[in-house]
Amino acid sequence: xxxxxxxxxxxxxxxxxxxxxxxxxxxxxxxxxxxxxxxxxxxxxxxxxxxxxxxxxxxxxxxxxxxxxxxxxxxxxxxxxxxxxxxxxxxxxxxxxxxxxxxxxxxxxxxxxxxxxxxxxxxxxxxxxxxxxxxxxxxxxxxxxxxxxxxxxxxxxxxxxxxxxxxxxxxxxxxxxxxxxxxxxxxxxxxxxxxxxxxxxxxxxxxxxxxxxxxxxxxxxxxxxxxxxxxxxxxxxxxxxxxxxxxxxxxxxxxxxxxxxxxxxxxxxxxxxxxxxxxxxxxxxxxxxxxxxxxxxxxxxxxxxxxxxxxxxxxxxxxxxxxxxxxxxxxxxxxxxxxxxxxxxxxxxxxxxxxxxxxxxxxxxxxxxxxxxxxxxxxxxxxxxxxxxxxxxxxxxxxxxxxxxxxxxxxxxxxxxxxxxxxxxxxxxxxxxxxxxxxx
Amino acid sequence: xxxxxxxxxxxxxxxxxxxxxxxxxxxxxxxxxxxxxxxxxxxxxxxxxxxxxxxxxxxxxxxxxxxxxxxx
Numbered sequence: 001x002x003x004x005x006x007x008x009x010x011x012x013x014x015x016x017x018x019x020x021x022x023x024x025x026x027x028x029x030x031x032x033x034x035x036x037x038x039x040x041x042x043x044x045x046x047x048x049x050x051x052x053x054x055x056x057x058x059x060x061x062x063x064x065x066x067x068x069x070x071x072x073x074x075x076x077x078x079x080x081x082x083x084x085x086x087x088x089x090x091x092x093x094x095x096x097x098x099x100x101x102x103x104x105x106x107x108x109x110x111x112x113x114x115x116x117x118x119x120x121x122x123x124x125x126x127x128x129x130x131x132x133x134x135x136x137x138x139x140x141x142x143x144x145x146x147x148x149x150x151x152x153x154x155x156x157x158x159x160x161x162x163x164x165x166x167x168x169x170x171x172x173x174x175x176x177x178x179x180x181x182x183x184x185x186x187x188x189x190x191x192x193x194x195x196x197x198x199x200x201x202x203x204x205x206x207x208x209x210x211x212x213x214x215x216x217x218x219x220x221x222x223x224x225x226x227x228x229x230x231x232x233x234x235x236x237x238x239x240x241x242x243x244x245x246x247x248x249x250x251x252x253x254x255x256x257x258x259x260x261x262x263x264x265x266x267x268x269x270x271x272x273x274x275x276x277x278x279x280x281x282x283x284x285x286x287x288x289x290x291x292x293x294x295x296x297x298x299x300x301x302x303x304x305x306x307x308x309x310x311x312x313x314x315x316x317x318x319x320x321x322x323x324x325x326x327x328x329x330x331x332x333x334x335x336x337x338x339x340x341x342x343x344x345x346x347x348x349x350x351x352x353x354x355x356x357x358x359x360x361x362x363x364x365x366x367x368x369x370x371x372x373x374x375x376x377x378x379x380x381x382x383x384x385x386x387x388x389x390x391x392x393x394x395x396x397x398x399x400x401x402x403x404x405x406x407x408x409x410x411x412x413x414x415x416x417x418x419x420x421x422x423x424x425x426x427x428x429x430x431x432x433x434x435x436x437x438x439x440x
Numbered sequence: 441x442x443x444x445x446x447x448x449x450x451x452x453x454x455x456x457x458x459x460x461x462x463x464x465x466x467x468x469x470x471x472x473x474x475x476x477x478x479x480x481x482x483x484x485x486x487x488x489x490x491x492x493x494x495x496x497x498x499x500x501x502x503x504x505x506x507x508x509x510x511x512x
């Protein structure tokens with residue numbers, strides 16, 4: 001519990017249910033009055049109360065947009081370029097097909113995200129803020145902004161901009177390009193000048209994921225010590241995860257360091273009878289049922305088994321589907337969602353997709369398809385302007401590891417009889433605009 | 441003590457695989473199967489080839505190469 005600067009006592013939420021408090025049952029109420037009832041007003045603004053940046057540093061919060069980068073380090077990097085006033089952006093784009101957590105927050109608890117954005121702006125001295133959100137979340141964001149204006153809460157002008165429904169729309173340099181009006185909104189090369197130096201309107205720019213900002217909103221209220229009551233020393237707090245299974249998807253909040261099996265509400269038999277579990281989405285990695293059973297929600301440990309917590313996507317692949325066909329479809333989708341800018345990604349992902357389709361559908365793997373796919377992975381790793389190819393590589397390498405026996409059988413005997421089973425991994429159908437690159 | 445050194449980086453969004461760089465700076469740059477540059481040792485430029493590296497960066501027809509200073 002902590003007393004806010006206005007004198008009211010804020011009640012800290014119970015461990016493990018933080019962001020999802022009030023959202024789990026019934027129809028959640030996204031209004032500002034309910035938000036105030038639930039969380040109280042935001043203390044520590046305009047120099048009063050606690051130092052948000054100091055609390056963030058002490059909290060050890062890591063970004064929930066997929067990279068798990070220390071949030072205070074990112075804020076400090078933007079603050080260092082303070083010759084010009086920075087711009088702050090709430091990134092609600094969530095291009096990952098298996099993820100629902102950011103849209104859940106943005107539509108059901110928009111004020112939590114906006115509070116985090118406002119705290120970022122005040123800590124960094126920003127006078128411009130953006131919410132970048134998909135069409136489906138815009139009504140909730142816009143009415144939340146209207147409420148705040150009506151309450152006289154906001155001095156900060158917040159612009160709401162629609163994000164395209166493309167996988168890469170939420171990549172941070174793509175976000176900057178979108179806000180700068182560049183079409184299509186694809187990533188930039190940031191190897192020489194980063195968006196922290198020069199981003200929206202040429203200003204130092206902080207792009208922060210919606211869930212991360214929601215955590216910031218709570219740290220701003222209850223402080224670092226409260227935040228650390230859940231999780232481990234190295235990885236404190238909770239995370240939202242979207243669990244995808246044959247029956248549909250749901251969002252859970254998991255304490256970091258907790259076992260994923262129980263945290264995700266999964267049945268041990270369902271997991272143990274599966275082909276494997278995908279962690280971190282289509283740029284994440286596959287783990288075996290045995291590994292998943294013991295795995296805890298810590299990025300370091302998940303990395304050690306070849307996956308990532310990433311954006312918190314979990315998908316259990318049941319036995320009745322063909323894992324090679326599922327992988328081939330995802331890689332083809334990811335290839336199509338590439339920005340089409342970088343040669344190694346354009347040609348590498350296309351060849352991986354074709355070889356996987358050969359294995360899964362046509363019995364055209366030849367004797368060395370798996371070996372060739374792994375060679376391409378090694379060739380293109382780290383050679384894109386963004387991490388898109390690297391994510392696909394992790395997905396493919398780990399998949400060929402976990403489904404190694406299946407891959408070997410497909411290589412020798414052609415497609416299996418499960419190839420026609422309905423797909424479990426969601427593949428959005430969409431046409432994205434991109435540059436077309438001709439072979440040199 | 442930090443030592444400053446030079447590194448060649450490729451902007452892959454500009455590169456179209458013309459291959460000039462690999463011809464001019466084979467000590468550091470080779471081409472992959474599709475004709476795009478692969479940098480050895482993370483692009484680190486040793487003192488003997490600094491001049492070659494500068495010339496190569498200038499010669500890229502797509503201006504896709506950069507020489508950056510980094511401290512290690």
